[in-house]
Amino acid sequence: MFLIALSLCLGIVVSAGVGLEFRYHNSLEVEKYLRNVNNTFGFTHLHSIGKSVEGRDLWVLILGKNPTEHQIGIPEFKYVGNMHGNEVVGRVLLLQLIDYLTRGYLKDQLVTRLLNSTRVHILVSMNPDGFESSNRDCMYSQGRFNKNGVDLNRNFPDAFSKESGTREMEVRAIIDWLKTESFVLSANLHGGAVVASYPYDNSNKGAELKGGSSITPDNDVFVHLAKTYSYTHTLMHKGDQCYDSKDFTDGITNGYNWYPLPGGMQDYNYVWGQCLEITLELSCCKFPNESELPGFWDANRDALLAYMQQVHLGVKGQVLDADGKPVQNSLVEVEGRPNLCPFRTDSNGEYYRLLLPGNYTFKVTYPGHRVLMETLAVPYGPASFSALSHDFRLERDAATTPSPGNTHPPESCTSSQVWDFHTALKAILPTSILLS
Ligand SMILES: [Zn+2]
Numbered sequence: 029m030f031l032i033a034l035s036l037c038l039g040i041v042v043s044a045g046v047g048l049e050f051r052y053h054n055s056l057e058v059e060k061y062l063r064n065v066n067n068t069f070g071f072t073h074l075h076s077i078g079k080s081v082e083g084r085d086l087w088v089l090i091l092g093k094n095p096t097e098h099q100i101g102i103p104e105f106k107y108v109g110n111m112h113g114n115e116v117v118g119r120v121l122l123l124q125l126i127d128y129l130t131r132g133y134l135k136d137q138l139v140t141r142l143l144n145s146t147r148v149h150i151l152v153s154m155n156p157d158g159f160e161s162s163n164r165d166c167m168y169s170q171g172r173f174n175k176n177g178v179d180l181n182r183n184f185p186d187a188f189s190k191e192s193g194t195r196e197m198e199v200r201a202i203i204d205w206l207k208t209e210s211f212v213l214s215a216n217l218h219g220g221a222v223v224a225s226y227p228y229d230n231s232n233k234g235a236e237l238k239g240g241s242s243i244t245p246d247n248d249v250f251v252h253l254a255k256t257y258s259y260t261h262t263l264m265h266k267g268d269q270c271y272d273s274k275d276f277t278d279g280i281t282n283g284y285n286w287y288p289l290p291g292g293m294q295d296y297n298y299v300w301g302q303c304l305e306i307t308l309e310l311s312c313c314k315f316p317n318e319s320e321l322p323g324f325w326d327a328n329r330d331a332l333l334a335y336m337q338q339v340h341l342g343v344k345g346q347v348l349d350a351d352g353k354p355v356q357n358s359l360v361e362v363e364g365r366p367n368l369c370p371f372r373t374d375s376n377g378e379y380y381r382l383l384l385p386g387n388y389t390f391k392v393t394y395p396g397h398r399v400l401m402e403t404l405a406v407p408y409g410p411a412s413f414s415a416l417s418h419d420f421r422l423e424r425d426a427a428t429t430p431s432p433g434n435t436h437p438p439e440s441c442t443s444s445q446v447w448d449f450h451t452a453l454k455a456i457l458p459t460s461i462l463l464s
Pocket residue numbers: 112115218219463464
């Protein structure tokens with residue numbers, strides 16, 4: 029009763045029928061709304077992954093059939109909003125998405141299939157301090173940074189640079205979050221342009237640099253993911269409509285090709301987190317008038333849902349040792365995709381590899397076992413809301429251990445050593461109103 033009264037007095041409605049109001053909810057209102065959702069719907073779970081510099085919780089709402097813990101075979105998906113505190117459309121859209129998902133579960137077929145097949149994590153605001161300090165301006169950067177004046181999208185460990193600086197609390201929270209869940213797919217919502225940008229954002233001008241772009245071994249998948257968003261979005265695929273930025277073919281761009289940046293979150297997710305993440309730029313104006321918010325939701329709603337469904341690309345399963353037990357830290361490599369840090373099985377012995385339909389040869393490596401090579405025909409998983417399920421069964425190799433160079437990931441791929449190598453990384457690029 030108290031909660032209902034509180035909700036009414038804050039103008040936040042959690043009910044069937046009426047949707048969440050289109051306006052900018054402040055941090056306190058967001059927290060109350062999320063608590064209310066969590067108390068109302070059994071398929072949600074609310075938790076804080078850490079705090080901002082000013083002590084605000086970084087609330088994550090999880091939605092899914094089993095929201096409190098991972099289930100074998102159910103992929104973990106995430107959306108992160110408002111990393112730059114003055115880029116606020118994503119924050120609004122994620123609240124609207126929560127409203128849409130909670131009202132649609134067991135009523136709407138797409139929503140029901142998504143939440144039955146996926147565990148969805150939504151961090152509405154990664155930078156609540158920045159949001160609270162923002163001025164409502166389209167272009168200027170007041171509110172972009174966290175309380176310490178740091179650009180959080182320049183503060184992550186970087187595979188291509190060794191700059192040092194202090195890791196911010198909000199960034200540490202994300203890094204720790206990635207260790208607690210095996211995220212498969214993610215998007216990071218920004219504003220200041222209209223485009224889907226994909227890794228890499230950085231390069232040290234090695235083999236990854238091709239024609240002005242910094243290309244990952246999974247470039248085909250990233251391009252597909254970015255196009256899935258831009259073509260499901262009502263306008264994005266037509267190219268940038270903003271007056272001050274370039275025209276993006278298909279509404280997508282390689283991050284580095286647009287502008288290089290060190291310490292970005294999407295590269296970190298991909299290289300160290302085994303999580304494919306893209307950056308969605310959703311509005312020319314970073315802080316648009318509230319009257320425009322329903323239009324942004326209409327333009328993005330189907331794209332947000334279609335992107336989530338892509339978590340079912342490729343192949344998933346467990347690696348089992350000679351005794352049939354799932355094993356952690358076995359390498360699951362796909363021929364022709366030399367990932368900087370090879371994908372490894374998690375504590376459940378699980379792996380997820382997002383792949384487009386086709387035939388792929390897998391190489392599975394684990395100490396004391398023969399190297400396993402297997403070729404799989406991969407269908408289009410999103411159509412059935414499931415990647416191809418396939419377990420790899422290893423055979424013991426009494427005589428030898430696997431060949432050198434295959435058994436262990438490069439040292440820099442273990443998170444503890446990432447810390448050692450990059451004890452501190454500061455925002456490097458100068459403040460610019462053009463950055464998105
Ligand atoms: Zn941004």
